[in-house]
Amino acid sequence: xxxxxxxxxxxxxxxxxxxxxxxxxxxxxxxxxxxxxxxxxxxxxxxxxxxxxxxxxxxxxxxxxxxxxxxxxxxxxxxxxxxxxxxxxxxxxxxxxxxxxxxxxxxxxxxxxxxxxxxxxxxxxxxxxxxxxxxxxxxxxxxxxxxxxxxxxxxxxxxxxxxxxxxxxxxxxxxxxxxxxxxxxxxxxxxxxxxxxxxxxxxxxxxxxxxxxxxxxxxxxxxxxxxxxxxxxxxxxxxxxxxxxxxxxxxxxxxxxxxxxxxxxxxxxxxxxxxxxxxxxxxxxxxxxxxxxxxxxxxxxxxxxxxxxxxxxxxxxxxxxxxxxxxxxxxxxxxxxxxxxxxxxxxxxxxxxxxxxxxxxxxxxxxxxxxxxxxxxxxxxxxxxxxxxxxxxxx
Numbered sequence: 001x002x003x004x005x006x007x008x009x010x011x012x013x014x015x016x017x018x019x020x021x022x023x024x025x026x027x028x029x030x031x032x033x034x035x036x037x038x039x040x041x042x043x044x045x046x047x048x049x050x051x052x053x054x055x056x057x058x059x060x061x062x063x064x065x066x067x068x069x070x071x072x073x074x075x076x077x078x079x080x081x082x083x084x085x086x087x088x089x090x091x092x093x094x095x096x097x098x099x100x101x102x103x104x105x106x107x108x109x110x111x112x113x114x115x116x117x118x119x120x121x122x123x124x125x126x127x128x129x130x131x132x133x134x135x136x137x138x139x140x141x142x143x144x145x146x147x148x149x150x151x152x153x154x155x156x157x158x159x160x161x162x163x164x165x166x167x168x169x170x171x172x173x174x175x176x177x178x179x180x181x182x183x184x185x186x187x188x189x190x191x192x193x194x195x196x197x198x199x200x201x202x203x204x205x206x207x208x209x210x211x212x213x214x215x216x217x218x219x220x221x222x223x224x225x226x227x228x229x230x231x232x233x234x235x236x237x238x239x240x241x242x243x244x245x246x247x248x249x250x251x252x253x254x255x256x257x258x259x260x261x262x263x264x265x266x267x268x269x270x271x272x273x274x275x276x277x278x279x280x281x282x283x284x285x286x287x288x289x290x291x292x293x294x295x296x297x298x299x300x301x302x303x304x305x306x307x308x309x310x311x312x313x314x315x316x317x318x319x320x321x322x323x324x325x326x327x328x329x330x331x332x333x334x335x336x337x338x339x340x341x342x343x344x345x346x347x348x349x350x351x352x353x354x355x356x357x358x359x360x361x362x363x364x365x366x367x368x369x370x371x372x373x374x375x376x377x378x379x380x381x382x383x384x385x386x387x388x389x390x391x392x393x394x395x
Contacts, residue, residue, distance in 0.1 A: 004138045004391050010131035013094050013102050016060060017069070017127045018085035021053040033059075036066075037086040056084050060091030065103050067092060070124040073117055074110045076103060090130065096140060100147035108389040109135055138391065145395040146388045153381035160370045160377075167370075168238070171363045175312035175356070184352050200349040206342025209297045209310060213270060213338055214290030215256030222246050227253035230261070231291045232269045235279040238315075239371050240267075240288070243378065248289075259290040263368055264304030266297040266311055271335035276323040278314055280307065280364070282371035295338055304368070308360035309353045313346055 009015075020037065032052040060066065062082045068075040070088035078099075085091055094102040106113075116129040137143065178184040182197060190197040205211075217229060228245040235241075253260075261267070267279040271293045281288065290296050299306050313319065322344060327334035387393035 009133040013092050015130050016091040018089040019058045020086035021057050025053045025055045034083040058085050060085045064091040064093050071122050101143040104150050153377050157374045157377050160374050164370050167363050167367045171360050202345050203348040205344045211295045211297050211338040214292050214294045215259045216292040221248045221252045228288050229291050235269050235277050253289050256289050261288050264307050266307050268295040270295045275327050275334050276320050282368045308357045308364050
């Protein structure tokens with residue numbers, strides 16, 4: 001077994017704290033240096049480039065570890081390219097180049113690091129908190145072996161994610177071919193009236209499926225054990241983020257029995273920054289229940305067989321823009337009601353929708369299966385991580 005020693009984080013890695021450029025340095029013409037602001041970086045668990053700056057203030061090299069240092073503290077990702085980082089972010093790089101090990105080391109030590117959070121409205125940690133963090137590290141060969149083992153799980157997850165993207169594109173392309181371009185089976189002989197094929201009509205979403213906002217669980221009911229509850233924050237990338245689900249007792253969960261979900265159920269965020277975001281419930285070994293302000297579409301006992309049309313429809317840009325417009329007009333904080341969603345009008349033909357659901361359900365099932373595999377891989381990695389990083393499991 002390799003040699004392990006206690007040290008400070010600053011001994012093994014550099015830490016660059018972000019600083020937002022002054023407003024005069026921003027531009028929107030696509031030129032300059034890509035810039036990421038901390039409070040917008042991890043909204044979808046992946047970084048996005050929000051704007052640009054013509055003057056570099058704090059620079060993160062490509063493949064740097066990016067970590068949020070303002071609430072929510074501790075979200076970690078990798079810089080996809082060289083970029084300027086603003087408030088709320090820091091860039092971390094291993095001094096020996098082994099960023100993979102440092103990333104896992106940070107994840108393991110995150111509970112200890114979060115003990116140094118301060119602030120009331122927005123909690124945060126500063127650079128000294130990170131640099132002075134006491135850690136236990138092995139020799140470099142052992143670091144590399146640990147990183148290789150854990151990275152194998154991440155690589156498998158990423159491969160599955162790439163397959164999911166292709167399946168999503170296939171489902172959306174089939175949808176657009178039938179319901180946007182009107183190249184559905186038999187379109188060659190179809191007649192059109194008022195811009196629609198004969199037999200097609202305008203319906204409201206509520207005519208196809210009812211939607212209700214989830215159950216209002218009381219704050220004192222939250223527990224470390226029991227039935228998992230899906231909150232708005234858990235809706236990520238058209239699926240559920242299972243990494244930090246809140247829980248309630250069985251008795252409290254049964255109060256919300258109409259909001260239990262099963263594989264293939266469709267959920268939507270109804271307030272806040274992620275409003276309009278969808279989640280297709282993947283295969284899960286646990287029962288799940290929905291919290292307030294997360295809308296559940298009621299699609300019957302076998303939602304997998306009927307969800308495809310609605311899932312693809314609600315992802316159309318014009319519907320997402322309409323949801324945001326309605327939500328922004330309702331209150332100071334964007335929100336949308338089940339009634340607002342149900343009254344959105346769409347084009348519809350029952351025969352075509354039924355045929356589409358039959359063809360697309362295979363794609364949807366594959367997506368859900370890959371999501372389930374990723375859940376299992378994440379669990380296996382997360383079980384291994386503390387044993388490897390603490391030295392309890394020899395490599």
